[in-house]
Amino acid sequence: MTSFATRAVHAGYDPQANANAAVPPVYASAAFDLGDAERGDALAAGEIDGFEYSRVANPTVDALERRLAALEGGVGAVAVGSGMAAVTYALMCAGEGGGRIIAPSDLYGASVDALADFLPQFGIHTDFVNDVNDLDEVASKIGPDTRAIFAETVANPSTALLDIAPLADLAHRNGIALIVDNTVPTPYLLNPIAFGADVVVHSTTKGITGHGNAIGGAIIDGGRFDWANGRFPQFTARQQVISDDRAGVWHSFAGKFGNEAFIKRIRIKYLRTFGAVASPFNAYLTLVGLETLPQRVARQVETARRVAEHLTRTPHVIKVNYSGLGNTPQFALVGRYFPRGVGQILSFLVDGSAENVRRILDGTRLFSYVPNIGDARSLIVDPAHITHREVPAAARVAAGVTDNLIRLSIGLEDADDLIADLDQAIAGAY
Numbered sequence: 001m002t003s004f005a006t007r008a009v010h011a012g013y014d015p016q017a018n019a020n021a022a023v024p025p026v027y028a029s030a031a032f033d034l035g036d037a038e039r040g041d042a043l044a045a046g047e048i049d050g051f052e053y054s055r056v057a058n059p060t061v062d063a064l065e066r067r068l069a070a071l072e073g074g075v076g077a078v079a080v081g082s083g084m085a086a087v088t089y090a091l092m093c094a095g096e097g098g099g100r101i102i103a104p105s106d107l108y109g110a111s112v113d114a115l116a117d118f119l120p121q122f123g124i125h126t127d128f129v130n131d132v133n134d135l136d137e138v139a140s141k142i143g144p145d146t147r148a149i150f151a152e153t154v155a156n157p158s159t160a161l162l163d164i165a166p167l168a169d170l171a172h173r174n175g176i177a178l179i180v181d182n183t184v185p186t187p188y189l190l191n192p193i194a195f196g197a198d199v200v201v202h203s204t205t206k207g208i209t210g211h212g213n214a215i216g217g218a219i220i221d222g223g224r225f226d227w228a229n230g231r232f233p234q235f236t237a238r239q240q241v242i243s244d245d246r247a248g249v250w251h252s253f254a255g256k257f258g259n260e261a262f263i264k265r266i267r268i269k270y271l272r273t274f275g276a277v278a279s280p281f282n283a284y285l286t287l288v289g290l291e292t293l294p295q296r297v298a299r300q301v302e303t304a305r306r307v308a309e310h311l312t313r314t315p316h317v318i319k320v321n322y323s324g325l326g327n328t329p330q331f332a333l334v335g336r337y338f339p340r341g342v343g344q345i346l347s348f349l350v351d352g353s354a355e356n357v358r359r360i361l362d363g364t365r366l367f368s369y370v371p372n373i374g375d376a377r378s379l380i381v382d383p384a385h386i387t388h389r390e391v392p393a394a395a396r397v398a399a400g401v402t403d404n405l406i407r408l409s410i411g412l413e414d415a416d417d418l419i420a421d422l423d424q425a426i427a428g429a430y
């Protein structure tokens with residue numbers, strides 16, 4: 001296999017199959033000509049590969065899916081309209097029909113809302129744990145209906161790290177799947193499948209697209225989990241949509257697709273019926289962004305470490321959360337999982353009042369006050385009021401999101417300029 005940087009530019013796209021266009025074109029076509037009746041029949045039956053209708057598959061989106069699968073080391077990927085579509089589709093596909101999920105509460109705000117408040121309306125319940133790296137606590141929550149463990153590989157905004165390998169072992173010994181959100185590190189810094197994760201979800205809106213210009217998400221299937229192990233009736237039941245009732249041939253997803261059962265089910269059931277498709281134009285922007293993913297993230301990690309170190313010595317800053325600093329109990333995990341760094345997100349606590357926090361936010365000139373991460377621009381936000389506002393207070397505090405917490409997403413500007421900007425904003429706020 002070629003190196004990551006080479007795959008980021010070339011994987012999943014063949015110019016010769018696309019009128020020799022060097023850059024993947026935007027296929028702005030809702031549907032595709034089926035050719036003749038014989039080909040149409042074979043396509044509809046799934047006997048040959050090809051495009052029919054862009055809610056299910058589109059050539060621009062297909063290039064992105066193949067590239068992401070190659071970068072994460074999966075057997076297949078489905079790109080969707082947003083990171084939240086990726087999170088909810090993956091969790092529903094595993095938990096469907098009365099399943100339970102085990103998850104920590106220090107997740108992205110909308111993911112907490114989905115698990116705690118919304119998915120229960122669909123019969124999928126979550127058992128929350130305080131520390132997802134505590135195997136005894138996780139094991140104590142596993143019951144007959146447990147289907148999956150869900151966690152973020154690097155939590156946002158705490159940057160707490162997931163110890164993937166032992167958690168994957170525990171999950172697999174119990175026949176349950178490990179689903180991880182790998183948005184913060186991006187596939188450049190971490191490939192969770194290599195450590196045993198079964199399904200990876202991304203908000204491509206963030207570091208993958210990298211320029212803050214397109215909402216998107218993706219689900220990538222590691223292809224090793226046995227969905228026919230008895231815990232997942234939705235994978236072994238016959239399904240009309242993949243069967244041929246004229247010929248009297250009936251299939252289940254596990255029977256027909258084997259180790260690609262999960263990703264096929266995401267496409268054929270979830271994407272096809274719930275329809276949160278990635279637009280070809282957004283897929284194109286994401287493909288362009290991916291070409292420079294290694295270079296951007298490497299630089300951002302270097303700058304984030306410098307900014308974090310500087311903040312530890314800055315008056316009025318009482319704590320810096322950045323697992324890349326070496327001042328957290330999890331530092332051993334950095335060496336094992338993140339030899340290239342933990343990412344471009346960090347957060348810090350300041351002393352004083354809510355007014356001081358407001359003055360810092362308003363006092364920065366280079367940092368944009370934006371509820372996003374992974375942009376080429378550096379961003380600042382107060383998570384308790386913006387990104388985690390809807391999270392119940394107890395879960396917010398458990399996630400470390402207190403009112404005096406400020407989150408930064410480091411962009412591509414010069415490190416010294418960013419440090420000088422934070423210095424003047426903090427000094428001017430007191």
Ligand SMILES: *Cc1c(COP(=O)(O)O)cnc(C)c1O
Binds near residue numbers: 183205215216373
């Ligand atoms: C942003 C984000 C999401 C949601 O992604 P959208 O593209 O905004 O829907 C999910 N998980 C994490 C960790 C995120 O940062």
